[in-house]
Amino acid sequence: MAGTMTRTDDGGGASSAGSGGSRLSMKSVLIWTAVALVGAVCWGVLAIARGETISALWLLFAALSSYAIAYRFYSRFITYRVLRADSRRATPAERLENGVDFDVTDRRVLFGHHFAAIAGAGPLVGPVLAAQMGYLPGTIWIVVGVIFAGAVQDLVVMFFSMRRNGKSLGQMIREEIGLVGGIAALIAVFAIMIIILAVLALIVVNALAESPWGVFSIALTIPIALFMGFYLRVLRPGRVLEATGIGVALLLLAIVGGGWIQDTALGETLTLSKEWLVLALVVYGFVASVLPVWMLLTPRDYLSTFMKIGVIVLLAISLIVARPVIQADAVSDFAREGTGPVFAGSLFPFVFITIACGALSGFHALISSGTTPKMVAKEGQVRLIGYGGMLMESFVAISALIAAVVIDQGLYFAMNSPAGATGGTAESAAAFVQGLGFDTTAQSIAAASAAVQEDSLVSRTGGAPALAVGLAQIFSQAFGGGGQAFWYHFAIMFEALFILTAVDAGTRVGRFMLQDTIGNVWKKFGDLSWRPGNIIASAVVVGLWGTVLYIGVTDPLGGVNQLFPLFGIANQLLAAIALTLCTVLLVKHGKLRYAWVTGIPLAWDLVITMTASWQKIFSADPRVGYFTQAGVYSDARAAGEVLAPAQNQDQMDQVIFNSTLNGILQSVFALLTLVVAVHAALVIARAIKAGGLPTTEEPAVESKLVEPAGLFATAEEKRAMADRDRLVGAGAGRSEAEEK
Amino acid sequence: MTATLTRAWEGLRWYLKEFTGEARWDDYLAHCAEHGHEPMSRRQFERERADAAEANPMSRCC
Numbered sequence: 053m054a055g056t057m058t059r060t061d062d063g064g065g066a067s068s069a070g071s072g073g074s075r076l077s078m079k080s081v082l083i084w085t086a087v088a089l090v091g092a093v094c095w096g097v098l099a100i101a102r103g104e105t106i107s108a109l110w111l112l113f114a115a116l117s118s119y120a121i122a123y124r125f126y127s128r129f130i131t132y133r134v135l136r137a138d139s140r141r142a143t144p145a146e147r148l149e150n151g152v153d154f155d156v157t158d159r160r161v162l163f164g165h166h167f168a169a170i171a172g173a174g175p176l177v178g179p180v181l182a183a184q185m186g187y188l189p190g191t192i193w194i195v196v197g198v199i200f201a202g203a204v205q206d207l208v209v210m211f212f213s214m215r216r217n218g219k220s221l222g223q224m225i226r227e228e229i230g231l232v233g234g235i236a237a238l239i240a241v242f243a244i245m246i247i248i249l250a251v252l253a254l255i256v257v258n259a260l261a262e263s264p265w266g267v268f269s270i271a272l273t274i275p276i277a278l279f280m281g282f283y284l285r286v287l288r289p290g291r292v293l294e295a296t297g298i299g300v301a302l303l304l305l306a307i308v309g310g311g312w313i314q315d316t317a318l319g320e321t322l323t324l325s326k327e328w329l330v331l332a333l334v335v336y337g338f339v340a341s342v343l344p345v346w347m348l349l350t351p352r353d354y355l356s357t358f359m360k361i362g363v364i365v366l367l368a369i370s371l372i373v374a375r376p377v378i379q380a381d382a383v384s385d386f387a388r389e390g391t392g393p394v395f396a397g398s399l400f401p402f403v404f405i406t407i408a409c410g411a412l413s414g415f416h417a418l419i420s421s422g423t424t425p426k427m428v429a430k431e432g433q434v435r436l437i438g439y440g441g442m443l444m445e446s447f448v449a450i451s452a453l454i455a456a457v458v459i460d461q462g463l464y465f466a467m468n469s470p471a472g473a474t475g476g477t478a479e480s481a482a483a484f485v486q487g488l489g490f491d492t493t494a495q496s497i498a499a500a501s502a503a504v505q506e507d508s509l510v511s512r513t514g515g516a517p518a519l520a521v522g523l524a525q526i527f528s529q530a531f532g533g534g535g536q537a538f539w540y541h542f543a544i545m546f547e548a549l550f551i552l553t554a555v556d557a558g559t560r561v562g563r564f565m566l567q568d569t570i571g572n573v574w575k576k577f578g579d580l581s582w583r584p585g586n587i588i589a590s591a592v593v594v595g596l597w598g599t600v601l602y603i604g605v606t607d608p609l610g611g612v613n614q615l616f617p618l619f620g621i622a623n624q625l626l627a628a629i630a631l632t633l634c635t636v637l638l639v640k641h642g643k644l645r646y647a648w649v650t651g652i653p654l655a656w657d658l659v660i661t662m663t664a665s666w667q668k669i670f671s672a673d674p675r676v677g678y679f680t681q682a683g684v685y686s687d688a689r690a691a692g693e694v695l696a697p698a699q700n701q702d703q704m705d706q707v708i709f710n711s712t713l714n715g716i717l718q719s720v721f722a723l724l725t726l727v728v729a730v731h732a733a734l735v736i737a738r739a740i741k742a743g744g745l746p747t748t749e750e751p752a753v754e755s756k757l758v759e760p761a762g763l764f765a766t767a768e769e770k771r772a773m774a775d776r777d778r779l780v781g782a783g784a785g786r787s788e789a790e791e792k
Numbered sequence: 793m794t795a796t797l798t799r800a801w802e803g804l805r806w807y808l809k810e811f812t813g814e815a816r817w818d819d820y821l822a823h824c825a826e827h828g829h830e831p832m833s834r835r836q837f838e839r840e841r842a843d844a845a846e847a848n849p850m851s852r853c854c
Contacts, residue, residue, distance in 0.1 A: 557851055
């Protein structure tokens with residue numbers, strides 16, 4: 053065990069600035085009553101609207117007002133009453149400042165960094181797939197999930213990590229729960245990361261296959277990033293804004309350029325099959341992981357971050373201007389029957405699995421521990437950065453859901469159902485969706501493809517193409533002048549850009565984890581500057597996700613259909629591990645009466661993930677249960693039959709192998725989580741009996757830093773900051789000197 | 793009106809420079825001036841920052 057053991061007292065320390073339980077002023081009572089009314093009206097409209105078409109803005113404002121209330125009241129309660137964040141206590145950034153990883157950072161800047169790190173393609177894709185259940189289940193889960201689970205997890209993990217000098221999730225589990233739990237968590241984190249990378253890459257492959265326009269624009273991001281890297285290293289060191297400005301301009305040019313080349317010989321060369329794209333991604337991932345970060349990773353990250361924020365702002369404005377109308381049912385028949393073609397399984401538990409990012413994402417716990425908490429200036433700021441950052445991601449998820457439910461729903465199902473179901477042509481897909489009860493025609497599917505200048509939109513699974521069609525519709529409605537093809541490829545481009553950034557960074561993080569772990573037994577391998585070690589570890593990580601990616605791409609049953617549940621469950625199981633740690637720590641700190649804050653979302657998360665795991669492993673329905681599926685196919689194979697959608701014996705073998713593998717992975721993830729949970733339960737029982745246990749929390753040191761605890765400085769904090777600036781003298785004051 | 797716009801523009805510029813890390817160079821110059829050090833060249837400074845980033849990859853989520 054490392055770190056100093058201290059018993060934290062629950063007593064003092066909550067009365068600091070910004071945390072006081074002072075009564076609300078008349079003005080804020082009026083404002084918050086108004087916000088609550090807006091929310092109640094919007095939810096009311098969503099609840100009673102049946103059969104008639106309603107505007108998507110009801111969804112948007114129901115979500116926004118709920119976020120506002122949750123942030124104002126619930127996050128404040130957690131930060132100051134439950135966790136007792138204390139402005140008088142120095143954060144690790146202040147105590148250990150070294151200008152590298154420990155670094156006091158302005159709260160608004162850190163909010164931006166943290167948000168850019170947690171939000172990527174996940175909140176854009178999950179809600180699109182979940183839209184097969186109708187718009188209401190997804191909306192409710194995204195909003196309620198983020199308020200009571202996702203944002204709570206991010207906030208509490210960040211706080212506890214901050215109190216432990218920014219320790220990682222794995223380290224905290226090892227020290228606070230025990231070695232076995234720690235090892236289980238380490239393996240789970242690594243395995244889950246591989247699955248996440250593979251599924252993200254799968255989405256890119258599905259979006260780019262047979263699309264020369266998309267491939268051209270995405271491929272150009274590599275030379276653009278290399279140029280930016282060279283610019284920042286050699287031409288004009290450090291001028292990031294210039295380099296990013298040039299990069300974004302070139303990027304937009306690359307999107308336009310894709311339209312010019314798609315019908316040329318070059319376009320023909322860039323019309324790649326999925327298998328070739330897998331190879332390209334694997335090679336790219338390996339090279340990016342071995343190259344120095346300044347060449348590719350850092351500049352690409354700048355591009356991706358600015359695109360991310362630009363797109364979100366653009367989308368919010370467009371939704372308000374375009375006011376699109378919802379085409380989907382509130383709750384579709386698939387929700388009740390569990391027979392949806394996009395992914396198998398009924399509403400419970402599979403909506404909660406499919407939408408991970410945006411409602412509750414375990415992966416965030418890796419970012420909320422480690423990097424971000426080492427940069428927080430004041431303890432209370434975890435409320436803005438942890439809780440607020442996750443609310444923002446949830447807003448992205450709601451926007452993505454809206455984009456999926458405002459397009460023609462026949463087209464939605466034609467795009468998102470696997471080729472085995474749609475038959476792959478506009479005619480067969482039209483027949484398929486007519487069978488589902490939509491009146492979409494082959495002509496309208498072909499017209500939709502032509503409008504975005506793609507050869508075909510049928511069975512473009514993975515969510516990204518459907519989202520791009522939705523966004524193209526919203527953007528061209530909002531800004532007029534058509535341009536659907538441009539907006540479609542713009543959307544594909546930024547999704548692929550986010551994903552490739554995640555793949556770059558994820559491969560590198562995976563490589564570090566591997567080198568670090570193996571370094572425990574083989575010292576040399578743990579040396580990050582040892583070239584052969586880098587190459588071997590990168591090859592192993594890329595090889596692992598590349599294999600899963602290849603399996604997904606060639607799966608006759610459809611890779612997204614088969615792998616997305618695995619991805620969602622893995623992500624939610626990681627959340628279960630993180631929430632377990634939070635609950636253990638609350639009890640150890642003697643806050644049993646507040647343990648429900650993370651205990652309830654933990655219980656809910658365990659119920660959904662264990663139900664889903666159980667169904668995926670043991671269900672007798674071959675569409676849901678992996679092993680039953682493998683059994684059905686192997687029986688048929690033994691009898692010499694070929695079951696659709698497999699077309700020959702080889703594909704039969706493939707289905708059997710893939711389903712068995714998926715089933716094994718699923719079982720391993722669930723077991724690892726249970727090991728952590730059972731281990732944690734024992735620690736909790738001991739802690740309850742003892743009325744709290746010592747933890748590795750660092751002892752309190754008085755803070756000398758004057759910074760606001762919340763987003764806005766209180767009058768008291770403003771006076772303190774003014775005093776500080778007078779003392780330090782003009783110019784030497786920190787960022788707040790710029791405060792308006 | 794123009795005063796508000798100027799302030800908003802200044803605020804945005806400040807935010808972007810902080811966000812991208814460009815401001816770190818200015819912080820460094822201020823730090824050197826305060827302590828009377830001779831600052832290294834910007835090229836050297838940015839190289840050292842890039843080398844530090846090499847060992848500290850920021851994880852990116854999905």
